[in-house]
Amino acid sequence: MITQVPHPVLEVHDLTVSYDQHPVLWNVDLSLPAGQLIGILGPNGAGKSTLIKSIMGLIQPTSGYIKIFDKPLPDVRSRISYVPQRESVDWNFPASVLDVVVMGTYGKLGLFRRPGKKEVQIAQDALDQVGMMAYSKRQISELSGGQQQRVFIARALAQQADLYLMDEPFAGVDMATETAIFQLLQDMARAGKTVLVVHHDIHSAMNFFEWCIMLNLHLVASGPKDQVMTEELLRKTYGGKLNLLTQVTDLIRKQDFNPLKR
């Protein structure tokens, strides 16, 4: 059940990704519409983060290509915003909340130029949107998990992009914060932004996403929520091991070279 759309915001064409000799995503081929809140669902190790990182150019794909706004990534980078996993950074780094959010303006600033008044203003507006204005001077290590997540989302907002890629923004976030963030993301989608979110919880996915991508090493489904959130597709995504694909992966790893790589 893979729905392709005309004039997609994001087109992933036959993408295969491997870590060393270890294929983690097989032939993902999908296209996404603009102005929607899109969830990437799948079990642990399904390749959800890998898909986002490949779109962001952080991992070199083994084969296939990605087009964003019908252009290759380097041409449209300033229109894309990225929220990495919260655990990927050291929150003991000596910085204030505002310092981190200002980093969102670095991309448009470019190398060497220092952030000024305008950038601080952008960052403060972003903090205001996620309800963290009162914490702008706080040292980041003093924040709770949910607050750290909101700081990261504020940093993404400060990038003032059209496409947002978020890697597990709800990990370690309490229910109230999750709902508040989801509402913010829905507002963004309504304003014409496309928001792509890696997510764990099927229950809240049902409530908030308009479009779902379901992954389990390969693409199980991509389409409007009502069409893809069926019992059969969910079972295909979460239930039962992909025995054959896993065995092939092991076989490739033992070979010590990756035949998929060109």
Next chain:
Amino acid sequence: MEDFLYFFTFQDPSITWVVMGITLLGIGSAYVGTFSFLDKKALLGDAISHAVLPGICLGFVLAGEKDPRYIVTGAFLSGALATFLSSWLKQNTKLSEDSIIASILSIFFGIGIVALTALQKSGNPEIAGLNSFIFGNAIGIAEADLFLYGGLSLAILLVLSLFLKEFRLMVFDPGFGKAIGFPMKGIRFIFNVLLILAVVIGIQAIGVVLMAALLITPGAAARFWTDRLQPLLLLAAFFSILSGILGTYVSFVVPQMPTGPWVVVFLSLIALISFIFSPKSGIIKRFIARRSYLNKTHRDHLMKALFKAREVNQGSMTLEEIYALYPFHKKEIAHSLQLLTRQGLVIQDSQGVQLSSLGTSDAMRIVRLHRLWEVYLNEFMNIAPDHVHESAEQMEHLLTPELEALLEQRLNYPALDPHQETIPRESHDL
């Protein structure tokens, strides 16, 4: 004293030069080192500083004399080779980073010592000064050499202030940097060049063995005092300059005394002082916090005992009765009693000790928190009534008024605790 005045009034222009050199060097290495400390790459600096020794020897052989240009170039190249090897090995082998760094450090340093010993046997009269590269000798640096080291320090500072934003990103979130299109590999490369340069400028003043201390210790010590990057860098530079100048002074006053070890002694002293006295996480601060918490527990226990005595209609308690309750803490209880009497919370008279009206409401709150927590454990966490007391003994000292209000609300103002004892409230609370 005469030496002290002579040194610190800078009558001797050569001392002025050395102090200026040490200052520049200190700022440069502290800035670069602080970033590498925050990046958790402290060991790499140590490996590089040991790894420059073969390059120093090679530079000496090629120049035939102690020409600083050759020596700096040689040192830089062998430091660069060590850095490259460590990242290449990390990418292409399954060895862990610490074993790679340990091997590179010892192999390069071993080769360097072999080369140095061989040179000493060669009978070249120029060789005598080469030994100072091991432990450093700031006073022995010629003026011309100082210009080279000072110039390199200035270059480091310049590049660093240009790349401040980029280096901050490299340490905090390199993945994000790559995502917004910054050439993170290039930025890392430039940082590594700065790191090697920071080592190289210090080899003559501080020496290869101890240069890593000048890189890492200032930042590590400064981290005890501040949570912001800019003050952290400034403070690290200050610590570095201070110990650099003091170390130079000692090696000026005492003949044959190497500079490096003394700089490290002063640096360690600063680090130790930071560790002990830091208002944020120093051990004195932690000791005081622990003491005041313990004092509070003793005070709370005493007030609780007096309150419970009143509950069973026993007006006041004798000192013996109180001490009998806490046989192991007589001293502390006596101290608390004194304090509470002075604060007017407790009244002592001929019959014994009892709570004042002010003390009653304080004591009531402690007992209330204890029993509320017991109810919470019992009802919300399904813990048996005979298992809830221990936890409540701890929580009664900790719970804030906000949490108390929340507990009351959640539990719907219970009248009794799991042991069927009344949860005491002031009449206006209800």
